[in-house]
C-alpha cells in the first residue's frame with residue numbers, strides 16, 4: 199500500500215529533470231521546453247508585440263491563492279506563456295523604446311544551463327567549473343576596458359545599481375577606514391553628475407550615507423559632467439573637512455548617452471590628493487553600464503575603417519571611443535551585459551582594477567564556518583550576496599565568445615548607423631529638432647513642433663530664455679500628445695514603439711523639457727524602421743492639426 203503522500207511524491211518526480219539519464223524523460227523535458235517556445239511563437243505577428251495589448255489585471259492577480267493539489271505541467275507552462283502576451287519584442291526593428299537589448303541564443307542557453315543545475319557562485323565548492331565562467335568573462339572584459347586582467351577581479355551582481363553599490367562601498371572604506379566594523383561615524387560625500395543614474399542616490403540612501411551626502415555636479419549642454427566645476431565642488435567639500443568617498447563618472451547616461459571626461463576627472467582626483475595631502479585616495483568609479491561596450495573600438499582603425507562603416511557612423515563611434523579609451527583609469531567599473539551586451543537580465547559585472555582592494559570589505563573565514571572548506575575561489579567572502587546565480591556570468595561569457603571584437607563592433611556600429619540615419623532625417627525637417635546632438639550613441643532625443651514654428655530659433659530660446667516659458671510648456675504638452683498618438687497606434691500594431699521622457703533636461707530657468715526618445719538596439723533595424731518613425735510623427739502631427747491643436 200502506498201500512502202497518498204507517496205503517490206504525490208511519485209507524481210511530482212515527473213516534474214523534475216531526472217538525476218540519472220532517462221531518454222524518455224529527457225525527451226519529455228526538452229519537448230516541454232519546445233512546446234512552450236512554440237506557444238510563445240504563436241503570439242508573434244508582424245507587430246513589435248507578442249499577442250495583443252492587454253491591460254494587466256492586478257486586482258485579479260491579488261485574488262489568487264494556492265491550490266490544494268498539484269497542477270499539470272502543460273497547463274502551467276501555457277499559463278506562463280499567457281503572461282508574455284502584450285510584451286514588447288525588444289529585438290523588433292519597430293521597437294525603439296529603451297536601453298534593453300534582445301538576448302542572443304547562446305546567452306539564453308548560458309542563462310538556462312545554471313537554471314537547470316543550480317551552481318552557486320558563492321564559492322567553487324558549489325559551482326565547480328561554472329565558477330570559471332565568472333573568471334573568464336571578467337578577464338575578457340578587463341582586457342577590453344584596459345585593466346590588467348591578472349590584477350583585476352570581477353563579480354557578477356544584481357544589476358547596474360549593484361555595481362555602483364560595490365564601487366561606493368569600497369570608496370567609503372578607503373575614505374573612512376573601519377566603517378565596515380564600527381559603522382559610519384562621519385559624513386562621507388559621493389560626487390557624480392546631475393545626469394548620473396539615480397542608482398547613485400539609492401546607494402547613498404541604502405548604505406546609510408544619506409541622500410544629502412550625494413553631491414551633484416552640473417553638466418554641460420552635452421550631458422557631460424563639468425570637470426572644472428567638479429574640482430571646485432570637491433575642493434569646497436575638502437575645505438569644509440568632509441571626506442570624499444567616491445567620484446562617479448557616468449560613461450553613457452541613461453537617457454541621452456552623455457559620456458563624462460574620465461581622464462579629466464582622474465586628473466582632478468589626483469590633484470586634490472596632492473593639494474590637500476589626503477591620507478586616502480578618493481575612489482574613482484566608472485558607471486559604464488551602458489558605455490563599456492564601446493571599448494571594442496579602442497583598437498579599431500578608424501582611418502582605414504576595415505568594417506566599412508559610413509563616414510557619419512565612423513565619426514559617431516570615434517567620438518565615443520575617445521572618451522571610453524580612458525576607462526582603465528577608473529578604480530572600478532560597472533558593466534551591464536543586459537544593456538548593451540545582448541544578454542538576458544540580469545548580467546551585471548562589477549570590475550575592480552586592483553583585486554587587493556577587496557580585503558577592505560572581506561569577511562573573515564570564521565564568520566562563515568560552513569563555507570569554503572576547500573579550493574581557492576571563494577567570492578562569498580567579499581560579495582554582498584550569499585547565493586549568487588551563475589546565469590549572468592554564463593550569458594556574458596557566451597556573448598563575449600560569440601561576438602569577438604568585430605562582431606560587437608559591427609552590431610554597435612549598425613545600431614549607431616540607424617540612429618545617425620534617424621538624426622539626419624530629423625535634422626533635415628523643419629518640424630523636428632534633435633536635443634542630444636552632441637551625444638553619439640544609439641539613442642536620439644528629439645522634439646516635434648507644431649506647424650509654423652521657427653525651429654532654427656525656438657528650441658534655443660525655449661532652453662535659455664525664461665520669457666519663453668509658456669511656449670516651452672505648451673510644446674511639452676504638444677510632444678506628450680504626439681507621443682500618445684504614436685503609442686496608441688503602435689499598440690494597434692502600426693508604426694513604431696518609441697518612448698517619452700518627462701525631463702530630458704531642465705531649461706536654464708528650471709523647467710523640464712519633455713522629449714521623445716528613439717533607442718535603437720535591434721540588430722534587425724534597417725533604414726526602413728527609421729522611415730517608420732518619421733511617418734508616425736507626420737501622422738500624429740496631422741491628427742493634432744485636425745484636432746485643431748491650439749497654441
Ligand SMILES: *Cc1c(COP(=O)(O)O)cnc(C)c1O
Pocket residue numbers: 356357358359360394395397448450451452485487488534546
Ligand atoms: C540602467 C542604469 C543603471 C542601473 O542599472 P540596472 O542594471 O538597471 O540596475 C545605472 N547607471 C546607468 C547609467 C544606467 O543606465
